[in-house]
Amino acid sequence: MDNPSIITQVTNPKEEEILSCTQDKVSQCNISLKKQRSRSIFSTLFCCFRDYNVDPPSTNSTSALPPLVEENGGLQKPPAKYLLPELTASDYGKKCVVIDLDETLVHSSFKPISNADFIVxxxxxxxxxxxxxxxRPHVDEFLQRMGELFECVLFTASxxxxADPVADLLDRWGVFRARLFRESCVFHRGNYVKDLSRLGRELSKVIIVDNSPASYIFHPENAVPVQSWFxxxxxxxxxxxxxxFEGLSKEEEVYTLSSVSFGEVTPIRSATLDLPVTLYTKDNHE
Known part of the structure; x- marks a missing residue:
């Protein structure tokens, strides 16, 4: 197993620019060869952003997991139970927030970083x-407040x-009630997708915070996208x-703050911030 296959990340735009400048100086043949090699490496390192127009799995049944999306022409064997344990008494009535790790909360590299917070x-x-x-700056404040407001779950494709030892060092307060890793994802058309219908929680009370659109292509209406951080x-x-999120925690369901104009997604803004945070509605998705 090579190093990149351990961590699932998106591409740093700075690295892409450097690679592009270097390739311009070599022959067209070498450019083609390098691109092919780059794809083979990055296909395991990064979540590929493609094939977003997919239908989410049916969520009509609440007693059993829906079938997994087909992988390489076949069907994956569904797990025996939901991914999350029963809701604890302390989290009863709270919404479930699924939080990504890489480029959302941290950035990791096998190359030495002089100011690294952790070396794992x-x-x-x-x-x-x-x-x-x-x-990521302010990750401590963010996690502590989220842990007060929601049932928090770490869900990473790494x-x-x-990811487990990184989470041990990052989450000093026990914010994450559960941790889900790559084996809990659905591998769909080259992407590791986080299928929220498999959590065992009511979808109208589930939010996913993630920098990768590929991660939530089954449930974009539940997503709060964030910019990739390096x-x-x-x-x-x-x-x-x-x-x-303080405002969202008081709403009955996560779709309440969504808005649609003529079938198009309208960014919502916090009452106190000039910050566009895109949530999608079921009507728009359908």
Whole structure:
């Protein structure tokens, strides 16, 4: 298993620009070859953004999981139960917020980072590799407040051998009631999709916070997209989102704050922030 396959990330635009400039200096043949190699590497490293126009699985049944979306022409065997345990008494009445890890809360790299917040050893094929982890600005405040307002679940397409120790260091307050990793995703058309219907929670009370549109293509109406974060220490997106979630926690269902105009998605804005946060409605999705 190679290093990139451990972590599922999106591409850093700065790295794409550097790669593009370098490729312009070589022959067209070499450019083609490098692009093919790049795809083979990044296909395991990144969630690919494609095939978003898909129909979500049926959610009519509440007693059993719906069939998994087909993978490579076949059907995956459904798990025996929902992904999440029964709701605890302390979380009763709260909405469930599914939070992504990489480029949403942290950025990780196998290349040394001088100002890394964590260095996590990961064993790959008998060799220990160091993963350097940067925390997104204001992630501590964000997680603590979210833990007060919601039932929080970490859901990442990365492998547990990397993501679990990172979560141990990141979540010092026990905010995440559960942690879900790559094996809990549905592999659909080259993407690791987080199928919210498999959680065991009422969909009208589930929100997903994720930088990758591929992760929530089955349930875009439940998504609060965030910008991918790599190393900008002036970033305030997580801090800016707190008032929005404080308001959402008081609503009956997550679709309440959505709005549609002539069938098009309209960004919603916090009452206290000039911050567009796109939520989609069921009517628009259908």
């Amino acid at each position: 050893p990961v064993e790959i094929d008998g060799t220990i590799h160091q993963v350097y982890v940067l925390k 492998l547990a051998k990397y 190393d900008d220490m002036t970033d305030t997106e997580l801090l800016d989102l707190i008032p929005f």
